[in-house]
Amino acid sequence: MNDAAPAPAPAPVPRRRARVRAPELIGKGGWLNTGGKDLTLADLRGKCVVVDFWTFCCINCLHVLDELRALEEKHRDTVVVIGVHSPKFVHEAEHEAVVDAVERYGVRHPVLDDPELATWKQYAVRAWPTLVVVDPEGYVVAQHAGEGHAHAIGRLVEELEAEHEAKGTLRRGDGPYVPPEPEPTTLRFPGKALLLPSGHVLVSDITRHQLVELAQDAETVVRRIGSGVRGLADGGPEEASFNEPQGLALFDDGAVVVADTVNHALRRLDLATGAVTTLAGTGRQWWQGSPASGPAREVDLSSPWDVAVFGGRVWIAMAGVHQLWTYDPVGGTVAVAAGTTNEGLVDGPGAEAWFAQPSGLAAGAERLWVADSETSALRWVDLDGHVHTAVGTGLFDFGHRDGAAEQALFQHPLGVTVLPDGSVAVADTYNHALRRYDPATGEVTTLATDLREPSDAVLVGEHIVVVESARHRLTRLRLPEEAVRVESVAHRTRRAATDVAPGRLQLDVVFQAPAGQKLDTRYGPSTRLLVSSTPPELLVEGEGADTDLSRELELNPAVAEGVLHVSAMAASCDDDPAGGTSRSKTGGQYPACHVHQQDWGVPVRLVAGGADRLPLVLAGMDE
Numbered sequence: 001m002n003d004a005a006p007a008p009a010p011a012p013v014p015r016r017r018a019r020v021r022a023p024e025l026i027g028k029g030g031w032l033n034t035g036g037k038d039l040t041l042a043d044l045r046g047k048c049v050v051v052d053f054w055t056f057c058c059i060n061c062l063h064v065l066d067e068l069r070a071l072e073e074k075h076r077d078t079v080v081v082i083g084v085h086s087p088k089f090v091h092e093a094e095h096e097a098v099v100d101a102v103e104r105y106g107v108r109h110p111v112l113d114d115p116e117l118a119t120w121k122q123y124a125v126r127a128w129p130t131l132v133v134v135d136p137e138g139y140v141v142a143q144h145a146g147e148g149h150a151h152a153i154g155r156l157v158e159e160l161e162a163e164h165e166a167k168g169t170l171r172r173g174d175g176p177y178v179p180p181e182p183e184p185t186t187l188r189f190p191g192k193a194l195l196l197p198s199g200h201v202l203v204s205d206i207t208r209h210q211l212v213e214l215a216q217d218a219e220t221v222v223r224r225i226g227s228g229v230r231g232l233a234d235g236g237p238e239e240a241s242f243n244e245p246q247g248l249a250l251f252d253d254g255a256v257v258v259a260d261t262v263n264h265a266l267r268r269l270d271l272a273t274g275a276v277t278t279l280a281g282t283g284r285q286w287w288q289g290s291p292a293s294g295p296a297r298e299v300d301l302s303s304p305w306d307v308a309v310f311g312g313r314v315w316i317a318m319a320g321v322h323q324l325w326t327y328d329p330v331g332g333t334v335a336v337a338a339g340t341t342n343e344g345l346v347d348g349p350g351a352e353a354w355f356a357q358p359s360g361l362a363a364g365a366e367r368l369w370v371a372d373s374e375t376s377a378l379r380w381v382d383l384d385g386h387v388h389t390a391v392g393t394g395l396f397d398f399g400h401r402d403g404a405a406e407q408a409l410f411q412h413p414l415g416v417t418v419l420p421d422g423s424v425a426v427a428d429t430y431n432h433a434l435r436r437y438d439p440a441t442g443e444v445t446t447l448a449t450d451l452r453e454p455s456d457a458v459l460v461g462e463h464i465v466v467v468e469s470a471r472h473r474l475t476r477l478r479l480p481e482e483a484v485r486v487e488s489v490a491h492r493t494r495r496a497a498t499d500v501a502p503g504r505l506q507l508d509v510v511f512q513a514p515a516g517q518k519l520d521t522r523y524g525p526s527t528r529l530l531v532s533s534t535p536p537e538l539l540v541e542g543e544g545a546d547t548d549l550s551r552e553l554e555l556n557p558a559v560a561e562g563v564l565h566v567s568a569m570a571a572s573c574d575d576d577p578a579g580g581t582s583r584s585k586t587g588g589q590y591p592a593c594h595v596h597q598q599d600w601g602v603p604v605r606l607v608a609g610g611a612d613r614l615p616l617v618l619a620g621m622d623e
Contacts, residue, residue, distance in 0.1 A: 020621075022134040023122035025051070025082065029095045029113025032102050035178030039082070039110060041138055046171025047080045048160045049134040050153060053125045055088050056101035057374065057412050057430075059303055059319045059357050060147050060598075061129040063285065065105055066262060067150040071157070072109065078161050080175040083111035086120040088128065089398060089412050090491050091430035100453070100470045104189040104207055105244075106230075109177050117495065126616055127600045133157075136164045136171065144619045146598030148287070152514030152619065159515065185472040186221060187212060192306060192415070192456040193467050193474065194248035194256065196271065201458065201465065201474065202256060204245040211245060211258065211269065218465050218474040225274050232263045232283045237274030242267070247306030247361070249314060251329065257314055259304040266296070266304060266316070266327060280327050280334050285320065287595045288569060293335035296327055301334070306415075308361035310368040311383065317358040317370065324350070324358060324370070324381065338387055342530070342567060343599050345375040345394045353387035355379070356395055360415040360427065360456065369424050371413040378416065378426055378437055390424075390437055391444055394534060395601055396563060399490035400431045400446075408444035409490055410435065415456035417464070419479070425464060427454040433486070434466055434477070446486045448477055497603040499610035502557035506613040507531065507542070509549040509568040511596065512620030517572040530567040538562035538604075549618075555606055566600040568618050 024041055031038055041049075052068065054061035068081055085101075087093040092101075093115035102111050114120060123132055123140075131149055133142040133156055142156055164170035188207040196202055200222060201214045210226035223237065231241030245267075247259035256269040257279065265281030280296035281304075290300050302320030309315075314327040315337065323339030338350030339358075346354035358379075360371030370379040377392020391405045399409035413435075415427030423438040425447060434448040434457065453470035466475045509529060527549050533539040542553035549568060596619050604614075615622045 020140045022049075022051075022132075022138050022140050023119070025084065025112050026118050026122075027084065027112040027114030027116075028118070029085070029098060029115050032099060032111040032113065033107065033178060033180065034110045034176055037176070037178075039112075039176055041134070043176065044080055044082070044134075045138060046136045046164075046169060047175065048075070048078055048136060048157050048164075050079060050081045050157075051123070051132040051134060052081060052083045053086050053120060053123070053128065053130040053132070054083055055086055055092055055128050056098070056105065057089055057092060057357075058128045062105060062262075063147045063303070063320065064129045064131065064150075065107060067147060069108075071150055071154055074154070075157055075161070076175070077172045078170060079157055081109040083107060083109060084119050085111055085113050086117050086125070086128070087115055088495075089430050091411060091432075097453070097470070100189070103180065104469075106207065108179065109175070121496070126602060127598055130617075133160075135160050136169045140621075142619075143617045143621060144596075145600070145617055146596060148596055149514075149619065152517070155515050183472075186219075187472045187474075189469050189472065190455070190467050190474070191244075191246040191469065192248050192259075193458045193465065194250060195458045195460060196250070196256075197254060199460075201460070202248055203467070203474065204248060204258070206244050206246065206469075209242045209244060211242070211248075214474070216460075218460070218476060223274065225269060225276065230262075232260070232265065232278070234267075234277050235275065237276070240267075240276035242276075247304065247308075247317065249307040249309050251309070251314075257307050257327075259307050259316065261303050261305055261319075264301040264303065264320070266301070266307070266314070279329075279332075286318075288341070288597060289571075289595065292325075294333060296332050296334045299334050301325070305357075305359045306361045308363045308368060310361075310363035310381075315361055315363075315368055315381075317361050319357045319359050319373075322355045322357060324355070338381060338385065343374065343395070344565065345372070345377055345379075345389060345392060347379075347387050347389055350381070350385040350387060355387075360413065362416045362418045362424070364418045364422065364424075369416045369418065371416045371426060373412050373414055373429075376410045376412055378410070378413070378424065390439065396534070396603075397490070398430075399488070400428070400433065400486060401488040401490055402435075402444050402446055402486065403488075405437065405442045405444055408437075411491070415454065415467070417457045417459065419459070419464075425457055427456055427466070429453050429455055429469075434464070447480060449486060451475065495603055497561060497605040498614070499607045500555065500604050500614065501608065501610040501612050502555050502606045504612060505553045505555055507551045507553050507564075507566065508613065508615045508622075509566070509618050510615055510620055510622045511549055511568070511570045511618040513570075513572040514619060517574055526571040528567075528569045530565075532565045534563045534565065535559065538564070555604075557606060559606065561603070561605045564600075564602045564604055564614070566602065566616060567598070568600075568616070569595065569597040570618060571595050 243262035286300040286302040305319040306317040344354040356374035376398035401409040411430035540554040
């Protein structure tokens with residue numbers, strides 16, 4: 001018999017983080033929002049640094065910019081957010097385009113313009129957006145792909161603040177952000193335009209969070225609607241507030257429906273009084289698992305970018321979830337009309353079709369035309385709800401090429417306008433051009449060039465008025481009888497391919513629930529993995545959906561290169577009911593839950609001796 005006192009329980013072992021030194025921040029385009037100063041990691045020592053790899057075409061990246069605003073404000077004396085702009089499209093590698101985007105989307109932190117993806121490669125980034133957290137001593141401590149990670153990063157920042165305050169390695173005080181001087185233009189990055197019954201033109205003025213009514217000359221300001229400050233408030237023309245409004249459409253009763261993009265809402269403008277009310281949306285962003293139909297004021301939306309009235313309903317280009325939704329003005333309800341939330345180009349019945357950031361809508365007599373920006377495609381929906389593609393091949397091919405629709409190319413178009421002869425004008429945004437598709441002949445031509453990021457166009461008599469977003473103006477053009485001839489240019493996405501071995505490839509999506517959270521298994525598996533490829537023959541085995549985040553793929557050795565499309569989702573909930581809970585409608589408490597989701601398009605090249613494992617970090621670190 002042993003009478004000795006029982007040994008005390010071992011103290012919990014603190015969670016150890018991998019000690020990986022952060023690579024230097026380098027980019028040929030230089031720095032923005034620093035007052036002309038070049039920054040180094042040494043300049044940031046003592047701060048918690050969040051490096052945001054983004055590109056301005058990407059709606060998920062724009063969501064992350066909005067998510068980070070609260071984090072920047074709450075921890076403004078300890079956290080520095082650094083944006084690293086890493087282009088997908090050729091246009092996004094132009095420095096002036098990055099300068100415009102930083103102002104357009106209200107980015108208030110330093111941004112490194114990295115047109116050659118130098119820093120992207122050093123950090124082994126594979127997806128837009130990706131967030132990397134660097135501690136005050138210059139070590140990488142976390143990586144997150146996709147959106148919805150601000151809560152987890154906020155918890156990590158609090159840990160880092162406490163740890164480095166105790167060590168004496170935390171430096172408080174102002175960060176390196178220096179705001180640029182404002183420009184005194186009438187409009188500032190206008191988005192969409194609408195011809196009103198009066199002959200006036202209504203324009204969404206994105207950066208100033210207003211609607212602007214212009215006289216028939218499309219230049220003289222008649223009135224401004226909205227406070228000019230980010231917000232979601234109904235009321236008269238001076239009290240109401242918007243948040244980067246975009247699309248506009250005319251109701252049968254003469255009122256205007258507005259796609260209030262960053263508020264995730266539809267608004268109604270009474271043209272007679274200037275009063276603004278909310279039609280649809282809660283102000284919260286839609287996430288997987290949220291209701292996708294129901295009373296319009298009770299259902300979350302996700303970055304509605306444009307609206308059009310077609311078949312008695314208001315159709316919504318829901319860019320944030322790659323879908324088309326509809327709003328029924330009679331019943332006051334919203335519902336998904338087409339798209340699965342998967343990103344890509346797939347035609348067919350609405351419930352099976354795939355879109356990629358639909359951003360422009362125009363209603364014809366029998367077709368709803370769609371500018372599907374990330375696939376650089378012109379799509380259309382028929383009266384039966386089936387989706388078709390007129391021009392475009394997928395996520396990775398773009399350029400400026402006229403001719404037969406089967407081989408014609410756009411580059412990230414944002415707007416579409418039905419012309420009097422039944423053809424369609426396309427605001428080919430990143431090609432700085434106005435293009436035309438004729439369904440009768442199947443031909444694509446160029447109507448005008450030397451426009452600066454055209455985002456929409458409206459017909460005014462014999463003219464077409466183009467929204468030149470990056471020139472902050474509307475430009476009136478006479479519709480030409482013959483199209484402009486341009487030299488053909490074709491491009492593919494700029495990212496370098498990953499060399500992998502033919503045959504077996506281990507795909508691992510790395511997900512570690514953030515500190516204070518655990519996987520949410522209350523309603524079954526909390527993870528999902530969907531894999532496909534372009535071309536389809538690339539994958540011999542491993543295609544399809546399952547709940548395991550690891551999967552063994554078999555690659556076809558007869559296919560030299562292609563793209564692996566990987567979509568992953570994981571749900572986690574706060575583990576500590578005392579910290580980070582939400583209150584239910586009945587008054588009880590339940591853990592706050594978070595959905596982590598990301599789509600990757602990974603270009604791969606099959607070579608002997610290539611990698612036999614492909615890790616993709618959703619959240620955490622690949623050990």
